[in-house]
Amino acid sequence: MLTSAALTPIAVHYPGRGAAAMPPATRHAARCSTCAMRHLCMPQGMSAEELPKLEAVICTARAVRRGESLYRAGTPFENLYAVRSGSLKTTMAHRDGREQVTGLRLAGESLGLDGISNDVHACSAIALEDSSVCIVPYAALKRLCRESGAMQERLHKLMGEQIVREASQMMMLGSLSADERVAAFLLDVSGRNVQRGYSSAEFNLRMTREDMGSYLGMTLETVSRTLSKFQKRGLIDTRGKFIRIVDLEGLRDL
Amino acid sequence: MLTSAALTPIAVHYPGRGAAAMPPATRHAARCSTCAMRHLCMPQGMSAEELPKLEAVICTARAVRRGESLYRAGTPFENLYAVRSGSLKTTMAHRDGREQVTGLRLAGESLGLDGISNDVHACSAIALEDSSVCIVPYAALKRLCRESGAMQERLHKLMGEQIVREASQMMMLGSLSADERVAAFLLDVSGRNVQRGYSSAEFNLRMTREDMGSYLGMTLETVSRTLSKFQKRGLIDTRGKFIRIVDLEGLRDL
């Protein structure tokens, strides 16, 4: 769990700015070993002698500006990533060019597993705000996994988690109404914020209404109308991309 | 790729009966090392000395009767499985009890990865016909993966494939019309048949219309109407659960 104070301000106190608002010194202090990477790289039970190897492998950082892609569908897969600050969306395209948002990654979460099956990325990853990621060369990580059972376990869990998360998303798309989907999405983001040590009630969702709609299988207009409706009912309080959940139970009950 | 002649009749020549139609002797002959397990367990590049270890770990079989569950959501995760004959669906439930079909597994495909993240299964797996699976104890497989890079690679690819498959399914649910979804589904099953050495044009889909609807995010009535429409247009030829694809290109063009 990411509880490092260094990252907290990014999401909570500088909601409109992202990583850019964090002073460079702080940014530098938030090295992988003390921040988001915990989640990917610091399984409990990793021995003192394994840790340095791990850090040697993983700790290269990369900045991605808002709108830029970290990787593109169809390009060779080489690295996994952990979001250090900011947030990204993953998208997938049809033959006919239609694109859909398939995922949202917040600070502390991992990225890039879609490339493992074919050595080519199946999705594109695009920054929703100026962000920074840790680069984890897959080949090196694989080697490490053969040396360390804890590391192997961690990687398996990461993949397993994504499998379950995507299955839940399929369920959501397949059997929930528009209202239910929006509510479930807000609760999901809220829950992930709690996991990462942030507020469950307030957050900045850097996706546009169109991104949300694409992710939730509906149009941007329906997203907007649904959020307005929730607001009228006193369930949430929204001002553009900033969202406060007022009645969490109310959202859960649909 | 599963090309064993022993399995072919199951899907092609005994469409109405499933594994039950195969004589017991044949069934016994179709041991893991020669059949479905290839896909899970016989990565290219596995050395002669690794192979026996592998077989020692994986080759326990289990029969699952139509309608029975191989595992249930919420039960402890211990094994992965490879479908040896027959087919299963995976389902996931909401808090409120609503169930949705989240996957279809044909002979040669793997099953159970949904349990890795939490050591508890997230889905249930239910046989669509009398089926048989190979049991692969996860703990033993993990050990093996640390000894064999090829095995590690294979497991990673399996998980990666499921991640990509589920992302595609999300796309389908999120942005395709009912017609497109049904067509995509038929093409998907057709393609998987080809991969497994069967006919791309003819197959028995043991799911009910309700299962398909649940999987595709629509009602059973819409599935039925859509299939009827495709039939009228000369795209497919259906008689209950048996489906022949007449105009593959036509389906691709929507």
Add this chain to the structure above:
DNA sequence: CGTTCCGTTGAGGTTGTTCAAGTAATGTGG
């Protein structure tokens, strides 16, 4: 400070759902 992108809201249309009835398959016990 203008331009572009984003968000909101309304009116009307379409797709897919719901409810209902009837028919075909499947499985079971006699």
Add this chain to the structure above:
DNA sequence: CCACATTACTTGAACAACCTCAACGGAACG
């Protein structure tokens, strides 16, 4: 092996949820 019970599939008609098109106000950004 047949008659029956059950489950699965098909089709129709009315309705609702969501989409499309359109117009406008506001925020973000160079």
